[in-house]
């Protein structure tokens with residue numbers, strides 16, 4: 001379990017993490033989402049004792065990271081996969097970590113096998129691909145068989161097989177009763193992997209809820225409509241404040257109106273429909289709504305720069 005209480009970090013005059021209070025429970029994968037610069041890495045660094053909070057506390061199993069004699073046996077983390085000694089082999093890197101935390105050398109071979117790096121273990125980490133570096137970082141996190149695991153963008157640079165492997169690894173670690181806290185910008189992946197989500201924006205907590213609640217909270221209704229003569233319907237929907245976008249010949253995607261309202265309007269106008277189907281909210285849509293006011297580095301929409 002990880003407990004954050006009033007966790008705050010200021011750099012100079014800027015507060016990058018604002019009083020975060022939340023609990024990350026064992027037995028679940030908790031996704032950690034937020035736009036670039038939201039404060040995710042800073043929060044994770046404070047949990048790992050790499051940055052000192054300006055105020056508040058970050059506790060792992062009720063203790064500060066610095067209080068652990070063998071921290072790798074309590075919390076394993078992948079923060080920056082590139083933070084490796086380039087001249088050291090993958091095996092030597094893990095052996096040094098194991099030695100410093102009283103972990104038997106045999107465990108190094110186990111985690112190398114778990115992440116699929118046994119054959120590459122003698123190569124210098126400096127020649128590892130991005131994906132191999134991620135796998136080595138994950139091996140390091142697993143090394144001490146810790147009850148709490150934290151991963152910052154673990155699928156970065158992994159091929160589709162690797163992405164799927166990470167998803168299954170996270171799920172199995174949580175199923176073993178461990179606390180799994182994982183940040184990602186890949187919404188479709190998070191939707192498949194996480195049980196709960198913590199969303200922050202500009203350092204502030206925006207949501208802390210089961211993924212199903214976050215999906216249900218997405219307020220924008222979307223309805224797919226098919227029919228042979230939709231022009232009138234589209235014009236009336238637009239006049240009522242909804243958006244009706246043609247997605248294929250004889251097909252509209254209506255945003256901002258419920259299926260019931262679209263169906264009744266079509267009936268009043270005498271417009272025959274071949275399909276009227278509410279569309280599920282995706283995590284990406286729910287996330288965009290949640291963070292709309294918190295995006296700091298927004299690029300102009302492609303339409304706007306033409």
Ligand SMILES: Nc1ncnc2c1ncn2[C@@H]1O[C@H](COP(=O)(O)OP(=O)(O)OP(=O)(O)O)[C@@H](O)[C@H]1O
Nearest residue numbers: 011012016034035036037038039040041042043185
């Ligand atoms: N050592 C530092 N000194 C000054 N500002 C910092 C420092 N570290 C982070 N920041 C600032 O804190 C803010 C939060 O950064 P952080 O890396 O935690 O965000 P993030 O949510 O992990 O972003 P991303 O998704 O882009 O990785 C940013 O504005 C960043 O510039």
